[in-house]
Amino acid sequence: MKRFILAILIPLSLSFGENIKTIEIPNIPDNKLKDGKGKEVVEQYCSICHSLNYITMQKGLSKKVWEAEVKKMILFGAPIENQKDIDAIVEYLEKNY
Amino acid sequence: MYTRRQLLKQAAALGLSTFYFKNLNFDAVADEISFPEKSKDLIILSPRPPLLETPNKYFKKLITPKEALFVRWHLSGIPTYINLDEFRLKVSGNVENPLELTIQDLMTKFEPVEYVAVIQCAGNGRSYVKPSVPGAQWKYGAMGNVKWTGVRLKDILNKAGIKKGSVDVVFNGLDVPPMPSTPDVVKSIPIDELFDDIIVAYKMNDEPIPMLNGFPLRLIVPGWYASLWIKSLSDITVTDKEFDGFWVKSAYRVPDNPCRCIEPGETPEKTKPVHRMRTYSIIIDPSDTKVVKLGEKVKIMGVAFSGGYSVNQVLVSIDGGKSWSKADLGKDLGRYSWIQWFYEFTPKRKGEYIVMVLAINSIGEGQPLKGLWNPSGYEWNEIQKLTIKVV
Numbered sequence: 205m206k207r208f209i210l211a212i213l214i215p216l217s218l219s220f221g222e223n224i225k226t227i228e229i230p231n232i233p234d235n236k237l238k239d240g241k242g243k244e245v246v247e248q249y250c251s252i253c254h255s256l257n258y259i260t261m262q263k264g265l266s267k268k269v270w271e272a273e274v275k276k277m278i279l280f281g282a283p284i285e286n287q288k289d290i291d292a293i294v295e296y297l298e299k300n301y
Numbered sequence: 302m303y304t305r306r307q308l309l310k311q312a313a314a315l316g317l318s319t320f321y322f323k324n325l326n327f328d329a330v331a332d333e334i335s336f337p338e339k340s341k342d343l344i345i346l347s348p349r350p351p352l353l354e355t356p357n358k359y360f361k362k363l364i365t366p367k368e369a370l371f372v373r374w375h376l377s378g379i380p381t382y383i384n385l386d387e388f389r390l391k392v393s394g395n396v397e398n399p400l401e402l403t404i405q406d407l408m409t410k411f412e413p414v415e416y417v418a419v420i421q422c423a424g425n426g427r428s429y430v431k432p433s434v435p436g437a438q439w440k441y442g443a444m445g446n447v448k449w450t451g452v453r454l455k456d457i458l459n460k461a462g463i464k465k466g467s468v469d470v471v472f473n474g475l476d477v478p479p480m481p482s483t484p485d486v487v488k489s490i491p492i493d494e495l496f497d498d499i500i501v502a503y504k505m506n507d508e509p510i511p512m513l514n515g516f517p518l519r520l521i522v523p524g525w526y527a528s529l530w531i532k533s534l535s536d537i538t539v540t541d542k543e544f545d546g547f548w549v550k551s552a553y554r555v556p557d558n559p560c561r562c563i564e565p566g567e568t569p570e571k572t573k574p575v576h577r578m579r580t581y582s583i584i585i586d587p588s589d590t591k592v593v594k595l596g597e598k599v600k601i602m603g604v605a606f607s608g609g610y611s612v613n614q615v616l617v618s619i620d621g622g623k624s625w626s627k628a629d630l631g632k633d634l635g636r637y638s639w640i641q642w643f644y645e646f647t648p649k650r651k652g653e654y655i656v657m658v659l660a661i662n663s664i665g666e667g668q669p670l671k672g673l674w675n676p677s678g679y680e681w682n683e684i685q686k687l688t689i690k691v692v
Contacts, residue, residue, distance in 0.1 A: 223385040227337035227512045232348035253377060253479040257347040263433035273435050279551065281482030 235260040242296030249284050249293065250277070259301055267298040338511035340368045346437055350374035351513060354442035360585045360604060363632065363641060364417065365445030367506045372513045373422050373443060373527070375486050375548075378477035380533045383517060390457075390501065390518060394471070394538035397462030404517055407503055411452035411460075414500050418523035418637035419446050419606045420530065423553060423575045426681035432565050434678035441583050446604070446639045449521045451502030454495065457537070467492050469544040472520050475533035484547035488529050489540075490522070494576070498523050498637070501534060523637035524609025526575050526680070528553045549574060555675050562673035569675070578608035579682040580668055582615055582642070582660035590688040598647050599689055605660035606639035614661040615642040619689075621655035622670065628658070636663075654689040 234256040237243050250256060265273070271294050274284070284290055335341035336351055346352035353372035359365055385404055392400040402410075422443035424436050437443070458470070469489040478485050490499075502510065502521045510516045515532030522529045555561040556569035563569050582605035593599055605612040611633070616625040631641030648654055661667045672683030 224383070225385070225512060225516060226382045229351070229379070229381060230334045230336060230348070232334055232345065234348065253483065255347045255349040257345075257352075258437075261346055261438040262435055263428065263438060265433065265435055269435060279547070280484070281478065281480050283480070283482065 238300045240296055240300050242292040245289055245292045246296050249282060249289070253277075253280070253282065259297065262301045265298070265301065267294065270294050270297040270301075273297075336372065336513060338368060339372065339513060340366075343369070343372070344442065346439070350377045350379060352437050353513075354439055355445060356442060357440075357585060357588045359445075360441075360583070361602070363446065363634070363639075364506060365447055367447070367508065367511055367514070370420070370445040370447060370505075370511075370514055371422065371443045373437070374476060374513075374532070376476050376483065377479045380475040380512065380516075383475070383512070383533070385517060388517060388535070390535060390537070392457060392461045392537045392539075395464045395467045395541045396458075396539050397464060398460070400457070400461050402457070404503055407452050407501065407518070411456050413450060414453055414498075415448060415450040415504075416498070416523065416637055417446060417448045417634045418521060419444060419578070419639050420521075420527050421445075421578060421581075421606075423526035423528045423679040424677070424681075426683075427678035429683065430672060430674065430678040430681055432674075434674075434676060436678055444583075446606075446634075448506050449500060449502040449519075449523075450504035450507065451500035451518075451521065453497060454499040454501060454520070454537075455497055457501060458495075458539070461539075463492070463539055464541070466541050467539045468542055469540045470495065471536075471538040471540055471544050471546070472529075472531040472534060473536040473538070474515070474531045475535050486531070486548050487544075487546045488531055488553075489544040489546065489549050490529065492539075524607075525577050526553075528575050553677075553679070555677075555679050560673050561680060562675050565674045575679050578606070579680050580607040580612065580660050580662050580666045581605065581682040582612075582658045582668065582685070584656070584658055584685050584687050587687065587689075590690065592690045592692060593648065595648060595651055595691050598645055599654075600643070600645045601656060601658075601687070602641060602643045603658060604639040604641055605658075607660065607662035607666060609636055610662040610664045610666065611636045612640050612660045613663050615640075616659045616661070617642075617644040618657040618659075619646055619654045621686075622657050622684075625659065648689065648691040651691050654691065656687040656689060657684050659684055 344354040351372050355369050355371045359369040389401040425439050425443040428438040471489040473487045500521045502519050518534040520531045520534050553575045554572035556563050557571040557573040584603040586602050605615050615628040617628045618625045628642040628644040668682050668684045
């Protein structure tokens with residue numbers, strides 16, 4: 205119990221006179237994806253690295269652009285290994301966002 | 302990890318009243334969540350990694366308060382614990398004397414430099430790009446005007462002694478990828494493109510930099526987009542060959558042609574890294590279509606800035622671009638700062654007035670009537686339009 209009090213006191217009082225700084229990132233839930241075929245696959249892979257808000261904030265993109273995005277995410281290390289999953293993800297994204 | 306709500310619940314269980322927290326200036330109340338050291342009214346584009354946008358109202362101030370400045374991290378492994386006793390800025394690679402500097406070293410052994418500079422995400426305004434492009438859908442709030450204090454990168458590199466034949470200077474911060482397969486955010490600047498005003502900052506608006514904005518050190522490349530401004534800077538490496546990291550070779554690139562633009566949907570033949578900022582003026586107040594009565598004075602204000610060359614003219618049109626007149630300019634805080642502009646007029650007829658604002662800098666760079674499109678929506682600086690309805 206003492207530990208959490210410290211965790212909130214330190215960031216409030218830190219100056220360069222005091223040498224440890226910690227912050228707590230609030231645990232805010234992601235925006236929810238629209239229901240649809242492939243939603244679970246998208247949730248499973250995309251939320252490994254980033255919030256689903258990255259998807260819900262987009263303003264309507266073509267299949268070509270979503271394909272390129274998924275390819276980019278694989279370059280960024282997304283562990284989407286088989287073509288079936290890639291296709292399901294692209295199809296869901298194109299249809300819903 | 303605790304949420305603030307959980308913390309407060311625990312505090313209640315311990316018999317600590319919310320009054321106690323208020324006295325500590327702990328600004329979250331039970332039903333509101335805010336990010337550490339940040340205002341609770343920042344707009345949350347994403348919680349993980351945090352993408353927090355500054356609401357328009359803060360831009361009425363010449364200097365953006367540090368708790369209101371936007372937050373943009375690329376990878377979810379952001380630093381949440383830093384011990385300054387252990388923290389070192391390492392300077393290594395193709396240098397005579399590798400360095401390991403403490404914050405104290407930087408504050409006491411180098412000449413301090415300070416200036417006000419606009420910090421702007423390369424994707425600021427992306428939500429207005431037509432046709433729309435993927436990426437963080439910022440309005441105009443991925444920017445701010447901040448006073449930075451630090452030491453010249455040049456002075457640090459001179460202390461280390463750059464060896465002959467060096468090519469790039471590479472910058473890395475404390476953030477880490479969420480997965481081993483994800484490339485770490487590492488950026489570079491060619492040695493030939495370094496300039497004296499690049500600093501390693503340890504203060505923002507005269508105080509330590511908030512953790513989410515890059516505590517304890519941030520690279521400041523004034524006049525350039527913030528993609529280069531590495532947060533929680535921990536490593537500077539001089540290389541003897543071109544740096545080919547993912548975040549330089551594959552991300553944050555624009556078409557390599559004079560307009561840095563292509564027709565929507567096309568693919569650029571060649572690309573180059575995002576560097577210097579385009580000239581930009583943004584209408585702050587009113588923030589949206591406004592209805593006024595005939596005879597009522599209309600007051601408009603905003604900010605204008607450019608990539609390191611002073612904005613010396615801001616022109617306003619109230620007839621959709623047919624005629625233009627000069628706006629009054631506010632206090633000049635130097636070529637890296639934004640300048641506030643003010644304009645007022647009294648409508649002489651009922652109907653709609655289309656207000657447009659164009660900034661021009663000292664080397665003649667202005668803004669396009671139609672935004673310059675590129676696949677990632679970087680460097681957006683289309684002339685804005687605001688409607689005033691007179692009834």
